[in-house]
Amino acid sequence: MELVVFLVSLFGFLALGIPIAIVLVLCSMVLMYYGGMWDSMFVMIIPQSMLDGANNYPLMAIPFFVFAGEIMTEGGLSKRVVKLAQLIIGRVRGGLGYAAIVSSVIFAGLMGSSVGEAAALGSLLLPMMAQAGYKPGRAGGVIASGAILGPIIPPSTNFILLGATVGLSITKLFMIGLVPGLIIGLCLMVTWFFIVRIDGYKEKIEFKKGEASKIVRDAMPAFMMPVLLLGGIRFGVFTPTEGGAFAAIYAIIVCMGYYRELSFRDLLRVSARAARTTAVVMLIVATATAVGWFITIAQIPNQVTDLFRPLIDSPVLLLLAINIFLLLVGMVMDLTPNILIFAPVFYPLITQAGIDPYFFGLLFILNLGIGVITPPVGTVLYVVCGVGNIKITKLVQGMLPFLVTEIIMLFLLLFFPSLSLTPLNWLMGG
Numbered sequence: 176m177e178l179v180v181f182l183v184s185l186f187g188f189l190a191l192g193i194p195i196a197i198v199l200v201l202c203s204m205v206l207m208y209y210g211g212m213w214d215s216m217f218v219m220i221i222p223q224s225m226l227d228g229a230n231n232y233p234l235m236a237i238p239f240f241v242f243a244g245e246i247m248t249e250g251g252l253s254k255r256v257v258k259l260a261q262l263i264i265g266r267v268r269g270g271l272g273y274a275a276i277v278s279s280v281i282f283a284g285l286m287g288s289s290v291g292e293a294a295a296l297g298s299l300l301l302p303m304m305a306q307a308g309y310k311p312g313r314a315g316g317v318i319a320s321g322a323i324l325g326p327i328i329p330p331s332t333n334f335i336l337l338g339a340t341v342g343l344s345i346t347k348l349f350m351i352g353l354v355p356g357l358i359i360g361l362c363l364m365v366t367w368f369f370i371v372r373i374d375g376y377k378e379k380i381e382f383k384k385g386e387a388s389k390i391v392r393d394a395m396p397a398f399m400m401p402v403l404l405l406g407g408i409r410f411g412v413f414t415p416t417e418g419g420a421f422a423a424i425y426a427i428i429v430c431m432g433y434y435r436e437l438s439f440r441d442l443l444r445v446s447a448r449a450a451r452t453t454a455v456v457m458l459i460v461a462t463a464t465a466v467g468w469f470i471t472i473a474q475i476p477n478q479v480t481d482l483f484r485p486l487i488d489s490p491v492l493l494l495l496a497i498n499i500f501l502l503l504v505g506m507v508m509d510l511t512p513n514i515l516i517f518a519p520v521f522y523p524l525i526t527q528a529g530i531d532p533y534f535f536g537l538l539f540i541l542n543l544g545i546g547v548i549t550p551p552v553g554t555v556l557y558v559v560c561g562v563g564n565i566k567i568t569k570l571v572q573g574m575l576p577f578l579v580t581e582i583i584m585l586f587l588l589l590f591f592p593s594l595s596l597t598p599l600n601w602l603m604g605g
Contacts, residue, residue: 177473178482180209185516186507195512196455199462206469221465228464229457232416233339237332237456239419242449243426244286249445250430250437252397253295256281259394262387265380269371271307272317273364274380275300279321280360283328284401289510289547293322293555297562305563307378312566312573313370315559319570320363320577322555323544326510328356329405330422333540335415336460336514341522343532345415346408347603351533352540353405354598359541359584366580396429409602456511463515470520480524487528494530494589497521498542502582505546509554513543537595541585548578 184205188198203221247253260277267273275296282292297318304314326333329349338345382390400422408418430437437445470476486493504513518539525535547555550571560567588594 177206177209178475178478181206181470181473181475189508195509196458196462199459199466199512199516203462203466203469206466206473210469210473212472220468224465224468225461228467229461231339231460233335233345234457234460236330236335236345236416236419238449238453239416239423240287240330240332240335241291241452241456242446243419243422244288244291245445245449245452246423246426246430246437246442247285247397248291248295249441250426251434252285252426252430253282254299255390255394255434256285256397257296257299258390259398261380262382262390265382268379269367269376270378270380271300271304271309272314272367272371272376275304275317276321276360276363276367279318279324279363280328280357281398281401283324283356284330284405285397287325287328287330287332289322289325289544289555290558292325293318293558294562296321297559301559301563307376309376310374310569310573311563312569312571313374314573315563315565315570316572316574316577317363317367318563319548319553319555319559319574320581321360322559323541323548323581324356324360326540326544327352327359327537329353329408330401330415330418331540332456333510333514333544334536336511337518337536337540338415340515340518341532343536347533347599348536349405349408349415350602351537351595351599353602355537355541355584355588355595358594359581362580362584363577366576370576393434396433400425400429459511460515463512466516467519470516476520476523479520480527483524487524490528490530491590493525493528494535494538495586497525498538498585498589501539501542502545505543506549507552508546509552510540510543510547513546514540531592531596533599534592534596538585538589541581541588545578545581545585548574 181202184202185198188201200221257278260274260281264270264273264277278296279292282296286292300318301314329352331352334348334352335345338348404418404422407413407421408415413421483493483496486496522532547553550556556567556570559565560570
């Protein structure tokens with residue numbers, strides 16, 4: 176019954192338009208009252224749990240990566256990455272669409288955030304696509320669908336959250352997302368190949384020889400950052416948290432010293448923006464930790480286990496049921512609170528079923544990442560609509576083929592675990 180009370184209160188408060196951080200506190204209070212724990216001692220548990228949730232060393236990587244992403248957007252790396260992507264693949268028919276997908280892959284290795292990626296790429300590419308005659312919904316659909324690579328390809332702030340929440344190695348989570356993220360990017364390009372011919376796009380992007388060498392030279396510092404970052408984490412030069420600090424320092428040096436497009440005043444403004452973004456994330460982390468304490472006390476994970484127990488002996492059916500549930504909740508709630516609420520609930524269950532926790536982590540994040548581009552509460556959709564001045568209905572229609580491709584890829588990864596586990600073992604030297 177506690178599970179029903181929690182879900183009804185959670186989605187009920189969300190339906191009223193209450194901010195998610197406040198919703199989580201209210202859910203804690205509901206569970207406290209329902210469980211008969213409403214006294215002075217238990218009231219203090221909410222702020223104490225919030226403090227404990229925010230005071231987590233692995234989570235220190237989040238402000239660093241957010242800061243690095245903001246610097247790269249402001250300091251000129253973004254436009255150079257887009258130019259590089261156009262140079263790599265822009266010569267073929269429908270080159271701007273292919274360049275958008277390649278840019279999404281590179282941006283994912285720089286920013287680790289779907290919303291930041293969509294905003295940066297949308298502001299740069301959507302005006303070019305409009306000028307080339309692309310349908311607004313289709314152009315926005317390419318940008319939005321590529322943005323879900325941010326939570327999958329490392330460094331991913333969502334993998335950091337997941338690892339800190341359920342006690343998994345963030346390095347292994349990073350590595351298991353790399354190859355599937357690249358495969359999804361390739362599948363999006365295949366989808367675009369057919370759309371180009373259906374929609375009749377013919378534009379190509381041409382560069383002179385002198386321009387090409389300058390583009391490569393300018394983009395190399397941006398391209399090297401994910402290489403150095405992932406190499407350093409994989410070979411133990413630094414931890415993911417230290418890697419976040421490295422990314423921030425590297426971005427400052429490149430943007431202020433090499434490109435010289437970021438002034439000290441700009442750095443202060445970017446720092447304030449990154450601090451606001453981090454504060455929002457950490458407030459959600461803190462309140463989710465509080466509700467997580469009451470979820471545990473109310474034995475909701477045990478109730479979920481009992482609910483899915485008939486499927487424990489069949490891991491594939493169990494994963495299928497969980498992923499259908501996550502697809503549904505991902506449509507109505509953002510990625511971060513979903514990780515913090517449902518990861519501690521499902522991980523004991525998949526452990527009992529003998530499912531590899533890192534494999535499940537990949538499916539979990541990819542599934543919820545798809546949620547950020549599905550209505551009615553797809554945050555990336557509204558970012559792209561705002562940046563490109565596109566109607567939400569047109570955007571959803573234009574994005575539909577890409578969304579179907581990503582859902583197919585989710586279930587292919589589910590039914591064929593070797594697509595992710597074999598590359599993980601290879602990357603980790605296992």
